[in-house]
Amino acid sequence: MSAPTLPLDATATAIEAHSGFAIVFEDVRLAFEENEVLRGISFRLPYGETKALFGVAGSGKSTILKLALGLLKPDAGRIIVLGRDVAQMREEELFALRGKIGMVFQESALFDSLTVSENVAYRLMEEHGIGYEEIDLRVREALRFVELEHTVDMLPSELSGGMRRRVAIARAIITQPELLLYDSPTGGLDPVTSNTIIELLVKQRDVYKTSALLVTHRLQDAFTMATHQFDKQTKQLRALPRGQYCDVPMSFLMLRDGKVIFDGDVRQLAHTKDEYIREYIS
Amino acid sequence: MEFPSPTDVAKVKVQAVQDYTLLSAHSIANLFRKPLYVADIILQADLIGVGSLPIVVLIGFFTGAVLAVQSANTLQRFGSINLIGELVALSMVRELGPVLTGILVAGRNASGMASELGSMVVTEQIDAMRALGTDPMKKLVTPRVTATVFMLFFLTVLSDMVGLAGGLFVSKTLLGLDAHQYWSNASQSLRFEDVFMGLVKPVLFGFIIATVGCFYGMTARGGTQGVGRATTQAVVTASVLIVVVDFFVTQLLMNVLSYN
Numbered sequence: 438m439s440a441p442t443l444p445l446d447a448t449a450t451a452i453e454a455h456s457g458f459a460i461v462f463e464d465v466r467l468a469f470e471e472n473e474v475l476r477g478i479s480f481r482l483p484y485g486e487t488k489a490l491f492g493v494a495g496s497g498k499s500t501i502l503k504l505a506l507g508l509l510k511p512d513a514g515r516i517i518v519l520g521r522d523v524a525q526m527r528e529e530e531l532f533a534l535r536g537k538i539g540m541v542f543q544e545s546a547l548f549d550s551l552t553v554s555e556n557v558a559y560r561l562m563e564e565h566g567i568g569y570e571e572i573d574l575r576v577r578e579a580l581r582f583v584e585l586e587h588t589v590d591m592l593p594s595e596l597s598g599g600m601r602r603r604v605a606i607a608r609a610i611i612t613q614p615e616l617l618l619y620d621s622p623t624g625g626l627d628p629v630t631s632n633t634i635i636e637l638l639v640k641q642r643d644v645y646k647t648s649a650l651l652v653t654h655r656l657q658d659a660f661t662m663a664t665h666q667f668d669k670q671t672k673q674l675r676a677l678p679r680g681q682y683c684d685v686p687m688s689f690l691m692l693r694d695g696k697v698i699f700d701g702d703v704r705q706l707a708h709t710k711d712e713y714i715r716e717y718i719s
Numbered sequence: 720m721e722f723p724s725p726t727d728v729a730k731v732k733v734q735a736v737q738d739y740t741l742l743s744a745h746s747i748a749n750l751f752r753k754p755l756y757v758a759d760i761i762l763q764a765d766l767i768g769v770g771s772l773p774i775v776v777l778i779g780f781f782t783g784a785v786l787a788v789q790s791a792n793t794l795q796r797f798g799s800i801n802l803i804g805e806l807v808a809l810s811m812v813r814e815l816g817p818v819l820t821g822i823l824v825a826g827r828n829a830s831g832m833a834s835e836l837g838s839m840v841v842t843e844q845i846d847a848m849r850a851l852g853t854d855p856m857k858k859l860v861t862p863r864v865t866a867t868v869f870m871l872f873f874l875t876v877l878s879d880m881v882g883l884a885g886g887l888f889v890s891k892t893l894l895g896l897d898a899h900q901y902w903s904n905a906s907q908s909l910r911f912e913d914v915f916m917g918l919v920k921p922v923l924f925g926f927i928i929a930t931v932g933c934f935y936g937m938t939a940r941g942g943t944q945g946v947g948r949a950t951t952q953a954v955v956t957a958s959v960l961i962v963v964v965d966f967f968v969t970q971l972l973m974n975v976l977s978y979n
Contacts, residue, residue: 506850535852546847560851
């Protein structure tokens with residue numbers, strides 16, 4: 438089902454009104470046959486901020502990421518990503534926009550017939566006009582960022598689950614996109630590997646100031662991100678004192694039955710009176 | 720278990736035909752849009768063409784040989800054993816070469832395409848490709864269609880030739896016929912219409928094999944079981960379509976080319 442076409446001037450006005458935001462969802466609805474997954478989702482992601490999406494399985498978190506990327510079209514509502522109304526764009530137009538967005542899929546989705554370096558270099562190779570030397574340099578830089586420089590010639594099947602996620606992160610960040618979408622990057626991983634990945638996400642947020650949407654089931658990951666900053670001197674995460682939590686560009690969005698039931702920062706989340714949310718975060 | 724209503728079944732079938740038509744149209748249209756993945760076309764041509772070479776040569780040779788063995792008995796009864804070259808040439812070039820090669824390549828490559836693309840769909844690699852700004856239709860489907868059409872054409876020509884060689888082998892070694900007579904009989908019997916028909920068919924069959932394989936791959940759902948189902952359906956549908964289309968194309972070309 439295609440999204441309803443809006444008048445051009447109305448779309449232009451809406452885009453202008455949300456110019457300070459990387460992502461804007463306005464009353465977005467989506468159903469798969471009889472199953473209504475999203476029932477009027479609205480939220481905004483300011484530039485430079487990371488927003489963690491929570492909710493039970495099947496609440497539509499991954500669907501939101503796919504909508505933001507234009508992989509799915511909403512039945513109703515408006516989705517503005519990096520100043521473009523993705524619901525109104527054709528697939529050919531979306532390919533250009535996706536060049537500014539990096540996505541880390543739930544199961545990594547690495548191309549299994551390509552080596553690690555070919556996977557990471559994929560976007561650069563597709564852009565054409567970039568020399569092999571520069572591609573190699575940037576691939577090694579991206580792999581160094583995720584501490585996997587030694588895996589360049591390996592195939593995805595030779596890597597562990599955590600390593601595959603890190604390669605997927607390297608593939609997503611190689612072009613330094615303006616927006617990153619993470620779909621459960623720590624799902625199914627051991628705590629040590631999860632911490633490594635969260636550290637990479639914080640590093641990306643604090644060093645490159647990239648806007649991001651993060652889908653996760655692990656509350657502790659999002660809380661770590663909300664209470665820590667990346668220290669450029671020590672190159673490690675640094676826990677912030679309680680009073681400085683608001684300095685971190687991090688917010689939380691909780692979904693229930695296809696609707697947003699919470700949208701705020703870590704302090705608001707900690708002091709919420711909603712019984713469902715309290716039970717969820719306890 | 721609840722049975723689906725006939726209306727729902729009809730809707731699904733119509734939707735599938737519509738999706739297949741769109742995929743086929745895009746696969747051609749993408750040839751005229753940038754970027755054109757030449758390296759992928761060459762890679763697929765190698766996989767499809769060179770990879771299928773041994774079985775095509777083997778089957779072609781023995782088809783020509785068995786054709787000669789089977790027809791020799793009948794021709795001998797009418798005292799026309801000298802016509803064996805003509806019979807093998809016409810059968811191979813007009814019918815058996817294109818159809819057998821098409822079915823062989825369908826079995827080998829339509830299944831390969833369906834399983835490869837199907838696996839990519841269920842592991843989100845196709846979504847990842849779209850997310851990375853690449854059109855999977857351009858990158859995956861168009862190269863496979865182009866390479867299959869191109870390579871099946873040449874595989875069929877090769878199959879026809881080794882089929883004729885198979886017929887020659889039987890004629891000379893088992894039937895004791897003169898090789899020169901066999902060749903001149905075979906080559907003189909072939910007219911432009913026969914060769915034209917034999918060369919049009921592999922183009923159509925190649926298109927069917929690749930589009931059907933890619934269609935079932937790109938629409939695979941339901942994990943590894945879904946990929947297996949898509950693979951089987953691709954081979955069955957492509958093989959059946961080849962035989963059905965062969966009948967209609969033969970009829971059409973016979974009328975157009977004014978066969979006697």
